[in-house]
Amino acid sequence: MTEGEPLIAVQSVRVAVSExxxxxxxxxxxxxxxxxxxTVTALDDVSLDLSAGSYTAVMGPSGSGKSTLLNLIGGLDTPSSGQVVVNGQDVSAASEAERADIRGTEVGFVFQTFNLMPxxxxxxxxxxxxxxxxxDRARRRERARSLLSEVGLGDRTDHVPSELSGGQRQRVAIARALxxxxALILADEPTGNVDTETGAQILDLFDDLHAAGNTFLLVTHERHVAERAERIVHVEDGHIQSVEDVSGGEH
Amino acid sequence: MDTGESVRITLRSIRAHKLRSALTVVGVVIGIASVITFATFGASVEAEIVGDIETSNAGNIYVFGTPSGDDDFDRTLQPVFTEHDIQELEGIAGVQAVLPRGIVQTQSVQHGNQTLARQQVTATRPASFTPGVLVEGRSFETDEEAVVVNERMAGSFSENLTAGERLTMTMPDGSERNVTVVGVVNGTRGEVPVSEFARQPRVYVPIDPFYESVVESPSAGVRQRAYPQVTLVVDPREIPETQSAIQTYLTGASDARSLSADDTELVARSGNDFVEEISDVIERITRFVTGIAVIALVVGAIGIANVMLVSVTERTREIGIMKAVGARNRDVMQVFLVEAALLGTIGSLLGVPLGLLVGYGATRYAEVTFSLAPLWMALAVGVGVLVGVVAGLYPAWRAARVDPIDALRHE
Structure with missing residues (x-):
C-alpha cells in the first residue's frame, strides 16, 4: 500500500477519469x-473502453489473447506496455498489494471451472x-446470505461445493463475484462447464444483473453466448479484429 | 485478514487431512515430550540431592587437602591435620565444633558367624552423633571400646545389627577387638555431603583408643594424631567470615600446610559450595541430555515443513482463488503460517503432559521426588510454536509467491 508510483501518476489517472x-x-x-x-506476444497494442453498465463479450479462438486481456483487466497480470485503468485505478502501475485490493473490491471473477474453495x-x-x-464476520455472513438468495440459492447456504450441482456452483461463484x-464483473467461459440449459439460466442471471446496473465483460468462444452481450469484440492473434454491435439483438 | 478466519480455514484443511496432520503433530509431540522428560528428570534429581545436602549440612565447613587445580574431595586422604591444628581451629570465632575424621584399617568385621571383609571404619569424636542422626541407642564415648554403625552397615548382616550386640573387628596385624554396638545412625553430623543413595556401609569408632595415625607436629614438636579430613560446625549466621578465617589459618601457620606437598591446596569449603558444585554438574548434564532431545524437536520441525510444502502444492489452486478474490501475499502467508503454528501448538500442548508423565515415571523408577521444571515447560511450549512458525515460513513464503494465473490453471 505504501509503496507504488509517485503521486503525480496517480493524480493524472484521476484527471483522466474525471474527463x-x-x-x-x-x-x-x-x-x-x-x-x-x-518471446511470445499475447496482446499487441490493444485499446478498449468499457463504459459503466455495459455488457461486452470478447470472442476469439484459443490462443488469441482474450484470456490475457481478461487477466490484465482483472489485475491478475500486468501489461508489458500500455495502461489499464479500472474504475479510476491504474492497474498497470499498481503494486502487487494494490492489485490484490483491486481484484478484491473493483472486480468480480466468474470462472469456467467455478474455482470455489472446496x-x-x-x-x-x-x-x-x-x-x-x-x-467483520457478522456483516460478511449477512451479505453473503442475501446474495445467495438473490441468485436463488437461499436454501443451500451451508453446503460445500461438492454437494452442489454445476449450475449451483456457478451461482455461488456469481454471488461471490458480486x-x-x-465496478466490473469478469466472466471467463462461465457456461463452459455446464449443460446448455444450465448455461442459459446462468446467462439469464447475467442479463438480470446487467439490467440491475452491473458492468460485464465476458470471454467466450461460443457465438450464442457472446450474442447475449451488447457488443462483441473479436480478438485474434493479439489484435482486436473488429467490434460488432449486437445490442437490441434477439434477446 | 482477521486471524479467526485464517484459523477457520486452517482447521478445515487440517480436518481434511487428519492422518497426515496427526502424524506431523506426533513428531512435535515426541520432540517436546523428550525435552520435558529430561528436563523434569534432571530437575528432580537435582532438587533431591541438593535438598539432602542443604537440610543436613548448612552450617558445615569441610577442610581437606587437594592437589592443585583439582577440587575433587575424595582424593584427600593424606593425614595432615594434627591435634595442634584441631585446637587452633577450635579457637576460631564462630566455630562451634570441630569433628576430625580418620580412617582405621581393618581386615574384616565379624558379627555372629558372618564375616565381612574390608569394611570402612571411620574414627571420629562422639560429637558427630547428634540426637538427630541416631536411629537407636546412643553415641559412643571417648575411650570406650564401642562402635556406632550406620543403617547400611546394620543391614549388611543377614541378621540386622541392633544396639547392644557385639562385633569383632580384625585389625591389619591380625589381632581381634571385640566391641559393643551402642548405636545405629542414619548419617553423621559433619559428614561430607553425599546423597542418601551414595552412602556406604560404615562403622564409626572413637578416636581413642582406635585411631593411630600419627605424625610429628611441626609447631608442637611432638608426635600427634593427624587426620585427613576435618569438619567444622560453625554458626550458620557467620559462615562467610568463619570460612575465610579458617582458610587464612590453613594456608598460613597450620601444621597441615607444612606437612602437605607444595602442590597440595588446603581448602575450607562450606556445604553451600558443595551444593553449588553439585547443582552445577547436574544442570550441565541435564542441559546436555535435553540438548540431545532438542534433536527430536528439530526432526518434528522438519516434519511440519515437509507437510506444509505438500499442503502448498496441493492447495495451489486454492491460493489462486484466494488471490483472485483479493487476498494479498501476506494474507496467503498468514493462512499457511497459522496452519504450521497450529500444528506446532497442538504438538506442544500434547507433548507437555506426555513429557511430564514420562518424567514422573522416570523419577518413580529412580526413586527421587518429582519436581517440576516450569521454565523448561514454558520454553518447550514456546519452542513448539516457534518451531511451527519457523518450519512454516518457507512453505508460506512459497505459497504467497504463487502466480494466481498459473494457480487457477493448476489441477
Missing part, C-alpha cells in the same frame, strides 16, 4: 509479451472476498 466519468475500464495501447524460451460452505465462499476486505459490489 470521462462514465468509463469503467480503459485499456490503452496495451501489449503483453511472455518469455517462454522465445472446504468452505457456499456462504463462506461468497464471504471470502469480504474477509480480505476486512469486513459480494464486494465491484
Amino acid at each position: 470521462s466519468a462514465n468509463t469503467t475500464v480503459r485499456v490503452d495501447g496495451v501489449s503483453k509479451q511472455y518469455d517462454l524460451g522465445g 472446504r468452505l460452505s457456499a456462504v463462506e465462499n461468497v464471504a471470502l472476498p469480504l474477509v480480505f476486505d476486512d469486513w 459480494s464486494t459490489d465491484p
